[in-house]
Amino acid sequence: MEMRAVYAECLAKLMEQDRHVCVLDADLSKASGTRSLYERFPDQMFDCGIAEQNMASIAAGLSSYGFKPWIESFTPFATRRICDQIAISIAYAKQNVKIVGTDPGISAELNGGTHMSMEDIGVLRSIPGVVIFEPVDAVQLRAAMPVLGDYEGCVYVRLFRKELPDVFGADYKFDLFKADTLRRGTDLTICVSGMLTADVLTAAETLAGEGISCEVINVHTIKPVDAETVTASARKTGAVLTVENHNVIGGLHSAVLETLAREKIPVCAVGVPDRFGEVGKLPYLREVMGLTVEHIVAAAKRAVTLK
Numbered sequence: 001m002e003m004r005a006v007y008a009e010c011l012a013k014l015m016e017q018d019r020h021v022c023v024l025d026a027d028l029s030k031a032s033g034t035r036s037l038y039e040r041f042p043d044q045m046f047d048c049g050i051a052e053q054n055m056a057s058i059a060a061g062l063s064s065y066g067f068k069p070w071i072e073s074f075t076p077f078a079t080r081r082i083c084d085q086i087a088i089s090i091a092y093a094k095q096n097v098k099i100v101g102t103d104p105g106i107s108a109e110l111n112g113g114t115h116m117s118m119e120d121i122g123v124l125r126s127i128p129g130v131v132i133f134e135p136v137d138a139v140q141l142r143a144a145m146p147v148l149g150d151y152e153g154c155v156y157v158r159l160f161r162k163e164l165p166d167v168f169g170a171d172y173k174f175d176l177f178k179a180d181t182l183r184r185g186t187d188l189t190i191c192v193s194g195m196l197t198a199d200v201l202t203a204a205e206t207l208a209g210e211g212i213s214c215e216v217i218n219v220h221t222i223k224p225v226d227a228e229t230v231t232a233s234a235r236k237t238g239a240v241l242t243v244e245n246h247n248v249i250g251g252l253h254s255a256v257l258e259t260l261a262r263e264k265i266p267v268c269a270v271g272v273p274d275r276f277g278e279v280g281k282l283p284y285l286r287e288v289m290g291l292t293v294e295h296i297v298a299a300a301k302r303a304v305t306l307k
Helices: 003-017 051-065 083-092 105-111 119-127 138-152 194-209 229-238 254-259 281-288 293-305
Strands: 023-024 044-048 068-075 098-102 131-133 155-159 180-183 188-193 215-217 221-222 240-247 269-273
Touching: 003 023, 003 138, 003 155, 044 194, 051 068, 051 083, 068 131, 068 254, 083 119, 105 194, 105 240, 105 281, 119 131, 119 155, 119 180, 119 221, 119 240, 119 254, 138 188, 180 194, 188 194, 188 229, 188 254, 188 293, 194 215, 194 240, 215 229, 221 254, 229 240, 229 254, 240 254, 254 269
Parallel strands: 023 044, 023 068, 068 098, 098 155, 131 155, 188 215, 188 240, 240 269
Antiparallel strands: 131 221, 180 215
């Protein structure tokens, strides 16, 4: 299933269970996958138009009266456009609002640089109290949605809209604040978030064939990062590589660097260089931004040589 379809399916369950759960969108319910919910839950769905700042403020107000709002828009408009409303009306006021940004990073594709949010994690990581979560596949998203619904506070969900290959099996157990170790290894720790996780597992197989044993950790929650799991793995392997569909400044790479600042362990990065996006399909954008399996393999080899 497309990730947005899983998101809508899980939202419907939350709305059925609790009439205080409501959804606000910025004229993008079709893009977000929630259009059908307007017919099923007419009193719990609100189209705020292309006015995301107002949408965030309305959500904060609803939360102050005991409602449990989810707001959704394309990633840049759910973060940098409403940064002040998130900081003051939601986070500072300790409101229970879930923020869903769709099409993160290069997944905006043909919408181009204006819609490619390479900095959204960096924008929100510095705001106190904001939890940042990026699901890796439909299995994890389905397991996470009820947990996010129960969490009291502001959560930013960085949602790839279309299909992603399954990384987890049906027996997967989700913990919002615990990273998932997908593969054990001894030579290199690879910390990865979001849509590039399957690519990292492919790269790890290639590297294993060349004698490099990689431990792969899916860091689904980038704030607060699971410092215990990351640090223990880094101490074991002696070298770290971060992989993310985000600017190498401010996102997962920065979170891991901050975690390991006292460890004297080399940390390399695969991510978007410090630049804006451009129009293109995913294969082209992966290549031009350095996010292919081949880039991951090459960066992993460099990281190991630094030990």
